[in-house]
Amino acid sequence: MNEAVPSYLSPTGQEIVFLLLGAVAVGSALLVVTTKQLVHAALWLVVCFGALAGCYLVLTAEFVAWVQVLIYVGAIVALLLFGIMLTRAPIGRSDDLDSGNRVVAAIVAVATAAVLVTVVVDGFRTAYADLTPGRGSAEALGGSIFRNWVLPFEALSVLLLAALIGAIVLSRTDIRGR
Amino acid sequence: MAEVLDAVVRLVVIVAVFLVLPLVVGQTEHKVMAHMQARLGPMYAGGFHGWAQLIADGVKFAQKEDVIPAAADRRVFAIAPGVALVPYLVVLAVIPVGPGLIGADIDAGLFFVLAVLGVGVLGSIMAGWSSGNKYSVLGGMRSAAQLMSYELPLVLAASSVAMAAGTLSLPGIVEAWQWWWLPWQAIGGVVFFLAGLAELRRPPFDMPIAESELIMGPMTEYTGMRFALFMLAEYAGIVVLSALTAVLFLGGWHGPLLPGPVWMLIKVFALAFVVIWLRVSYPRLREDQLQKLAWIGLVPLALVQLALTGVVTLLVA
Numbered sequence: 001m002n003e004a005v006p007s008y009l010s011p012t013g014q015e016i017v018f019l020l021l022g023a024v025a026v027g028s029a030l031l032v033v034t035t036k037q038l039v040h041a042a043l044w045l046v047v048c049f050g051a052l053a054g055c056y057l058v059l060t061a062e063f064v065a066w067v068q069v070l071i072y073v074g075a076i077v078a079l080l081l082f083g084i085m086l087t088r089a090p091i092g093r094s095d096d097l098d099s100g101n102r103v104v105a106a107i108v109a110v111a112t113a114a115v116l117v118t119v120v121v122d123g124f125r126t127a128y129a130d131l132t133p134g135r136g137s138a139e140a141l142g143g144s145i146f147r148n149w150v151l152p153f154e155a156l157s158v159l160l161l162a163a164l165i166g167a168i169v170l171s172r173t174d175i176r177g178r
Numbered sequence: 179m180a181e182v183l184d185a186v187v188r189l190v191v192i193v194a195v196f197l198v199l200p201l202v203v204g205q206t207e208h209k210v211m212a213h214m215q216a217r218l219g220p221m222y223a224g225g226f227h228g229w230a231q232l233i234a235d236g237v238k239f240a241q242k243e244d245v246i247p248a249a250a251d252r253r254v255f256a257i258a259p260g261v262a263l264v265p266y267l268v269v270l271a272v273i274p275v276g277p278g279l280i281g282a283d284i285d286a287g288l289f290f291v292l293a294v295l296g297v298g299v300l301g302s303i304m305a306g307w308s309s310g311n312k313y314s315v316l317g318g319m320r321s322a323a324q325l326m327s328y329e330l331p332l333v334l335a336a337s338s339v340a341m342a343a344g345t346l347s348l349p350g351i352v353e354a355w356q357w358w359w360l361p362w363q364a365i366g367g368v369v370f371f372l373a374g375l376a377e378l379r380r381p382p383f384d385m386p387i388a389e390s391e392l393i394m395g396p397m398t399e400y401t402g403m404r405f406a407l408f409m410l411a412e413y414a415g416i417v418v419l420s421a422l423t424a425v426l427f428l429g430g431w432h433g434p435l436l437p438g439p440v441w442m443l444i445k446v447f448a449l450a451f452v453v454i455w456l457r458v459s460y461p462r463l464r465e466d467q468l469q470k471l472a473w474i475g476l477v478p479l480a481l482v483q484l485a486l487t488g489v490v491t492l493l494v495a
Contacts, residue, residue: 039307043254046300063346066289074296075329081303082322091251091310138286138346 014131018058025051036093042080049073061136188271192281196267199446200413201232206447207413207454208232214458235406242402249310250399258308259400259407262301265294266414273421274349276431276438287348288340291422292333298411299325299377302386305408306396317395320386320465321379327472328376334480335370338487339363339426352430359429362490366483367427369476371449374419376472378412380453382460385468420449 011019028047035041049072056065099105145153169175205220208231212219224230246252269291271281284290299321306318340346342363343354376383387395397408424430424445431438463471 037251039251039254043304062284063286063289066286066293070289070293070296070333073300074293075326078296078299078303078322078325081300081307082319082326085303085307085315085319085322089307089315091249091308138289 014058018055021051021054021058024048025055036095036097037091038084038094038097039081039089039091042077042084045080046073046077049077056136058131059136060131060133063136063138063141188281192271193267196270196414199417200410203416203447203450204232204409204413205229206450207457210451210454211458214455239402239406244402244404245399247310247399251308251310254304254308255399256404258301258305258396259404259411260301261304262298263407263411263414265298266411266418268294269418270414270421272348273418273425274352274430275442277349277353279431279439280349283347283349286346288336288346288351288426291348292336295377295418296325296329298415301411302379302396302408305400306386309396309399311398313392314396314398317386317388317392317398320392321396323465324376324379324383324386324468327469328373328476331369331472331476331480332373332377334477334484335366335373336426338366338480338483341484341487342491348425352425352432355429355432357429357432359427363427363483363487365479365486367423369480369483370427371419371423371452373472373476374423375453375456376468378415378419380412380416381457382463383468384462385465388462416450416453417446420446420453423449 025048028044028051031044032041032048035044049068053065053068053073056062056068208219209227220228220231222228223234246255272284272287272290274280274283302321303318306314306316306321309315339351342359343351345351345354379386386392387397392398397405400408421442424442428445428449430445431442433441433444436444
């Protein structure tokens, strides 16, 4: 982790690609919340998730990158689009898309970002992580989850199961509350 | 220099395969369907049994006017065929054809393939929405609903093979494959193939396209080259699905006597034939039947296969 820190003035190709992907992610995320077209917002979200997957890839977290594409781009956005199209999906601009809370929302977003950036910068300072390929492979990740992090993993599974059962109970009309 | 040359050669081969195999499958569909229905199919284009029919179709598509409806969302409408097509090209690059014969060997290849295939369906949702046509929107919605319900059995069935092989790498899975996996993984194989067909929206799972009620659904407003791209995506999808099923469940390049890549091609074309056969044999499933088949039929079967794989793996180890 703490090897000789290379100069910031001569970035490697990896770092440049990472920065570009980061810029794409932030830019498309901004477009998601500012565009006046509902479906375009969902489609910009695809670009944002894709750029994020690219970031993971550059950081050698290969498995996480593919899971990001499979779950978020393939399933979540398809679900979002289905929901939008089921309710209303006008072509063209809708003027009522802006929420009255947008000033508060912007403040909360900026504050959260500021906290996260400060924590990360303060926590790592000039630490330099050497990116060797293979550290984020499925094998390494599986070993780490099922050797060191089994308890959180199982707790999360139970949480998801509870949410699943909750959804079934809520959607079934023949199960009544007492 | 050698590295660059190597990459270029691989890329050219993959693009060539991508352009040729779907055409062969398309032509086979023309002829096989015709003969199953006691017709002859294309007979004139190119002379011998109409072999150049699809090339003639391509020339026709290229000459047509590219119409974009006035009510459409122009940008989304224009890029939708690309979104539908490119994922299949990308997937072809990681499918192993023989020992060492692969475009790019990825560590988590199986996950990569499933992830990228999921993106392709966004193309038809985008096309359906942006056309500014109510039938297209209905088709797009049905596509989205179908994708969501069939993604689960597809991933579950595929992960059963990954469990059996102990790896997510596609060449690794083929290398670990033994002949007795055929009966062992049979349920998973059928589930994977059917769920894959549904993701391609091929008959009998073509409710989103349904030409007799939705007039081709998401593709209603497309003409010329853009429509041709959608067609190419459909047939490339058949090739990719057949190749994936062959790699995961039929042992890829394994087989007696003939060299590996030949076996792989034989398996791919046999499965593509089954895809065509199913189209001719079965009527279209209704939307509720589609959802029922996925949630009540395929998901439990995939879970049974997963349990079976786990038990056998433990017993053998």
